Amino acid sequence: MEFLYAEPLTNKLFEKQISEKSEFRKFSPFFQNELLNFSSTLFIKKKRDFLYEKKQSEYSPLKISSVLQNYNHAKNLPLIYKALNTSLLSSRIFFDDGSSDNSFEIMKNLSKKNDKIYRTNNLHEIRVYNLGINLLKDEVDVILFLQDDDIPPKSDGWISDALKLFSEYKDLGVLSGNIGLNMCSSLPCAPEFANFQSYNDCITWPLLHKSRKNIRFMYTQCAALAPLFVRVDFIKNFYPQFDTLFSKKGEPGILLDCDISFSAWENGWTSAVFDTSLARGVGGHGSMIGSKKILIRQNRLFLNQKILKHKHDACNIDKIMIEKVKKSEKLKEIKCDTNIPISIRKNIPFKSNFCKNKLF
Numbered sequence: 022m023e024f025l026y027a028e029p030l031t032n033k034l035f036e037k038q039i040s041e042k043s044e045f046r047k048f049s050p051f052f053q054n055e056l057l058n059f060s061s062t063l064f065i066k067k068k069r070d071f072l073y074e075k076k077q078s079e080y081s082p083l084k085i086s087s088v089l090q091n092y093n094h095a096k097n098l099p100l101i102y103k104a105l106n107t108s109l110l111s112s113r114i115f116f117d118d119g120s121s122d123n124s125f126e127i128m129k130n131l132s133k134k135n136d137k138i139y140r141t142n143n144l145h146e147i148r149v150y151n152l153g154i155n156l157l158k159d160e161v162d163v164i165l166f167l168q169d170d171d172i173p174p175k176s177d178g179w180i181s182d183a184l185k186l187f188s189e190y191k192d193l194g195v196l197s198g199n200i201g202l203n204m205c206s207s208l209p210c211a212p213e214f215a216n217f218q219s220y221n222d223c224i225t226w227p228l229l230h231k232s233r234k235n236i237r238f239m240y241t242q243c244a245a246l247a248p249l250f251v252r253v254d255f256i257k258n259f260y261p262q263f264d265t266l267f268s269k270k271g272e273p274g275i276l277l278d279c280d281i282s283f284s285a286w287e288n289g290w291t292s293a294v295f296d297t298s299l300a301r302g303v304g305g306h307g308s309m310i311g312s313k314k315i316l317i318r319q320n321r322l323f324l325n326q327k328i329l330k331h332k333h334d335a336c337n338i339d340k341i342m343i344e345k346v347k348k349s350e351k352l353k354e355i356k357c358d359t360n361i362p363i364s365i366r367k368n369i370p371f372k373s374n375f376c377k378n379k380l381f
Contacts, residue, residue, distance in 0.1 A: 082184075083162040083163055083184050083187055083188060084111045084160070084161040084162050084163070085109065085110060085111060085161055085162065085163040085164070085165055085180065085183075085184060085250075086110055086111045086112040086113065086114065086157050086160065086161045086164060086165065087105055087110055087112075087113050087114065087164075087165040087166075087167055088114045088116070088149070088150060088153030088157070088164060088165065088166050088167065089101065089105075089113075089114070089115050089116065089167040089168075089169065090116045090118050090145075090146045090149040090150065090167075090168065090169065091115065091116065091117050091118060091120060091124050091128075091169040092117075092118045092119065092120055092124075092143070092145075092169060093120045093121060093122050093124065094120075094124065094169035094170060094303075094304050095120065095122040095123050095124040095127050096304055097169055097170065097172060097303055097304055098124060098127045098128065098131065098169075099127070099131065100172045100303075101167070101169070101171075101172060101173065102131040102132075103175065104172065104173035104174060104175060104177075105167075105173065106133075107177035107180060109177050109180045109181060109184070110165075110180070111135075111160070111161055112135045112136070112137065112157075112160070112161075113132075113133075113135070113136045113137075114136070114137045114138075114139070114153055114156060114157070115128050115132070115136065115137070115138050115139070116138075116139045116140075116141050116149045116152070116153075117138065117139070117140050117141070118141045118142075118143055118144055118145065118149055119141065119142050119143035119144075125138070125140060137156070139152065143270070143271045144270055144271070145268055145270065145271055145272055145273060145274060146166075146168070146246075146268075146273070146274050146277070147263045147264075147265055147267060147268045147274035147277055148265065148268075148270065150166055150263050150277075151262045151263055151265070153166070154256060154261070154262060154263075157253070158253055158256060158257060161253060162187075162252065162253055162254070163183070163184070163187055163250055163251065163252055163253060164250070164251050164253060164256070165180070165183075165248055165249070165250050166246065166247055166248065166249045166250075166251065167247050167248050168246060168247040168248075169304075170301070170302050170303050170304055170305065171199075171247055171248065171299045171300065171301055171302075171303070172299060172300040172303050173248070173297065173299050174297065174298055174299070179198060179248075179297040179298070179299075182236045182295060182297075183196055183198065183250050183295065185232075185234050185236060186232060186234075186236060186238060186293070186295060187250070187252060189232060189233065189234060190232075190291065190293075192289065192290050192291050193252065193290070193291050193292075193293060194251065194252050194255035194285035194290030194291060194292060195244045195249065195250070195251050195252075195255070195278075195281055195282045195285045195290070195291075195292035195293075196238075196244060196249070196250040196251075196292070196293050196294070196295065197241070197244035197245050197246070197247075197248070197249055197250075197278070197292075197293070197294040197295070198247070198248040198249075198250070198294075198295060198296070198297030198299060199215065199244075199245045199246060199247055199248065199249070199294070199297075199299070199301075200213045200214060200215040200225060200245045200294060201213065201214040201215065201228075201239055201240075201241025201242070201243065201244060201245065201292075201293070201294035202214075202241065202242060202243035202245055202279065203241070203242055203243075203339070204242050204243055204279060204329075204335035204338075205242065205335040205336035205338070205339040210223040211223060211243075212226060213225040213226065214226050214227075214228055214229075214239050214241055214294055215227075215228065215294060215296070217298075217301075228294065228295070228296060236295060237295060237296050238293050238294060238295035238296070239293060239294055239295075240291060240292070240293050240342060240346065241282070241292060241293060241294045242279075242282060242283065242286070242292070242335060242338050242339060242342060243278060243279035243282045243283070243292070244278060244282045244292040244293060244294055245278045245279075245294070246277070246278045248297060248299065249278055251281065252290075255285060255288075255290050259284060259285075259288045259290075260281055260284050260285075263277050263280075263281065264277065264280055264328075266328050267280065267325050267328060268321065272317060272321050273317070273318055273321055275318065275321050275322045275325050276322070276325040276326065276328075276329050279329055280328075280329060280332065280333070283329075283332070283333040283335070283338050284333075286338045286341050286342055286345070287333070287338065287341070291342075291345060
């Protein structure tokens, strides 16, 4: 195993200041100042004018590696390490992001031969995940992004199911094992789709579909962290890094998952959610512990909603998603789960309710 110390990520691709970009001038002067105060910036990418010709290989077997960012969740690490102890993973990368507990020592004791451990200085998830992308983008086909307050099941069946979905649907770019969100909604908060109730105030509706391999899942506008599986071909050609506009160093990267999901739909890929049955929020959600962190999270959410709205049109993505399903013969093979009562399916407040619209 390797023990490494990482400095904040720099990349020549993103060195130009956002003030040089035409998109920057669309913001109000106040919002421009907010953006320019970020310690690291990522230019707002223009929509690609070309259609990426995806590889036609069967991706079998797919190679996958995991990236975990940890901050003061030492008690969770033994359970997470045990859950990730599977031959399905080509490698495991762990970041101790400035913990004040004994997380780093536990990592050293638990790590195995092919594991890599990095010690970073409270970069938080966006910049840590970008370090992971740089390390893995030429090594694997899929990257699994994890959070320190989520405990995966003891069995590796959830990783196996994810790989089956990526193998079956070649244009699947982003896959959540948490919840799916519909951001184009007139409801007070975005409707969620999963097989459990999240900590948000929204109602979480059941996943409606099953793949040909009998895996319960559903297409969604936003595939939410964590776990979040991302296909490396999509990363390399359309989304080289998570957008650092969504977080200052040391702040939560709220909506970074929606940004990458929206980018997938806009560039000919898809995003979806499936059931992993993870234990969520174990030991407390890091950015929701204490009044100061909650305030930072609320302010960051407000700012990131503006950034997301500027970059993407959620309701247009809703239309793209529906048209994608209508035109794809392979997607039409998906069936609605008949075990979910019709009374529930009919009342789900989701524009692209495939069962209700009889797209299959």
